[in-house]
Amino acid sequence: MSLKLKDIFETADFAEVWDALIECYPDQEEAYYDYAEMFDQLMEMEPSANPSGILIRVECCADEEDGEQFYDVFGMQAGRLEQYALELVPWEDWLGFGLTLDTVERMSDPEIIAHCLYEMSFLSFDQNEIADIYDEMVRRAQLNGQSDWMVGYDELMHDRDD
Numbered sequence: 489m490s491l492k493l494k495d496i497f498e499t500a501d502f503a504e505v506w507d508a509l510i511e512c513y514p515d516q517e518e519a520y521y522d523y524a525e526m527f528d529q530l531m532e533m534e535p536s537a538n539p540s541g542i543l544i545r546v547e548c549c550a551d552e553e554d555g556e557q558f559y560d561v562f563g564m565q566a567g568r569l570e571q572y573a574l575e576l577v578p579w580e581d582w583l584g585f586g587l588t589l590d591t592v593e594r595m596s597d598p599e600i601i602a603h604c605l606y607e608m609s610f611l612s613f614d615q616n617e618i619a620d621i622y623d624e625m626v627r628r629a630q631l632n633g634q635s636d637w638m639v640g641y642d643e644l645m646h647d648r649d650d
Contacts (some may be wrong), residue, residue, distance in 0.1 A: 490586030493544060493604060494535040496597040497583070497636045502527050509602035512559060516606065522613040523605055535583035541565050542572070542581075545588040546595060546603045561607040564588070576622040582608055 489522045502524060510517055549560050563572035563585065574582065582604065591600060612618050 490543060490589070491592055492535060492538070492584060492586055493600075494533075494583040496600060497531055498588070499517065500527075500531075500597060500601055504598040505601045505605070508596070508598040509605060512599075512602060519609075519613075522609070525611055526605060526609060527601075528581065530579060533580055533583055536578070536580040538581075538586065540586040541586070543586045544574070544582070544600075544604065545571075545590045546591045546600060552632050559603050561603050564601075574607060576618060576625075578619070579608060579615055 505527065506520065506523065509523065516523070544568060545562055545564055547560045547562075548557055550557050561574065563574050563577075564570065587600065595603075611621055
């Protein structure tokens with residue numbers, strides 16, 4: 489059984505997470521209070537079950553054009569190649585996701601949390617607003633007859649109902 493994101497939150501210190509976040513994402517310095525509030529909310533949340541076995545992976549990548557390094561945070565399942573964008577996933581789900589072994593071996597807990605916080609708040613620091621964005625994307629896709637773009641995560645989460 490893999491370590492879950494919530495597990496590393498249990499012993500996390502926000503000051504260490506903040507230092508790691510600013511080191512990797514210096515443009516976020518003005519969002520200190522937003523991240524601190526988000527961190528506090530996540531500390532109080534209960535993780536969702538993870539019947540699909542989603543794992544969070546954090547990778548350091550290089551841009552093909554200019555070689556600039558960036559971090560990619562995505563979901564995956566053990567033994568599968570598909571990668572899942574997680575920006576629109578409810579935070580309780582994030583907390584229930586496992587962490588890939590290579591992510592845990594390469595990064596400290598504060599670094600992992602920092603990358604996850606950045607990814608979780610990429611669209612907003614408000615979970616309700618993120619849910620509204622997701623709902624609007626689904627609505628527009630359905631209006632255009634293009635619902636297949638969201639099938640991956642929706643099918644994966646369908647297991648929760650079974």
